[in-house]
């Protein structure tokens with residue numbers, strides 16, 4: 525297969541991994557989660573965004589999220605596109621890790637599609653961090669039809685890998701960092717890193 529990397533086989537957290545603790549500065553149970561980036565397609569206020577909203581769960585670590593499924597999210601007639609459900613999981617699971625850790629990016633996302641999701645449905649997602657081992661953040665979530673703990677529409681697991689600000693400086697666009705309100709120093713570093 526030449527230079528094609530081997531496909532990783534598992535994102536199962538180690539059995540002895542400890543339960544994660546909430547970051548002391550994270551929002552309290554019941555509060556909305558902090559927005560991670562206004563330009564986000566999952567939860568930002570931008571055209572095409574799924575406009576997902578998330579709140580911290582009673583345990584202070586898990587997160588629940590709301591996604592109103594609209595006609596613009598269809599894949600087959602009248603039904604939610606599978607990739608949109610994955611986007612919702614990516615956002616919700618990513619939001620769950622922000623209760624515990626700083627920036628990380630999705631390395632692997634696995635989704636099981638259990639039930640069709642009709643346009644007009646409100647999907648509720650429950651997401652949590654199962655374990656953190658060094659840079660690896662293991663997460664899992666469930667999407668419910670209509671109400672929290674309703675019929676299960678899908679389940680997902682994702683592995684996020686912690687990255688430093690240099691990830692965004694090196695791979696992102698300086699103008700987007702500027703829109704985030706990044707300092708001149710950061711923007712200059714981003715330009716120099718390209």
Ligand SMILES: CCCCC/C=C\C/C=C\C/C=C\C/C=C\CCCC(=O)SCCNC(=O)CCNC(=O)[C@H](O)C(C)(C)COP(=O)(O)OP(=O)(O)OC[C@H]1O[C@@H](n2cnc3c(N)ncnc32)[C@H](O)[C@@H]1OP(=O)(O)O
Pocket residue numbers: 532533534535560561566614615616618619622626627628629630631632660683685687689692693701704706710
């Ligand atoms: C200046 C201001 C900046 C402000 C930033 C603001 C906001 C953004 C911050 C955070 C976002 C917050 C919340 C998130 C909310 C929504 C979610 C959206 C998230 C995304 O939309 S994000 C976009 C999609 N995402 C990518 O764009 C990633 C592309 N990718 C890479 O950038 C690299 O691929 C990377 C960094 C992932 C890894 O690269 P790397 O070189 O650092 O690490 P390496 O490869 O050495 O792996 C180390 C260990 O992880 C294992 N490992 C790696 N990959 C694996 C896989 N797939 N499956 C199983 N295991 C895997 C290895 O097997 C090894 O394991 P071991 O150590 O045991 O050997």
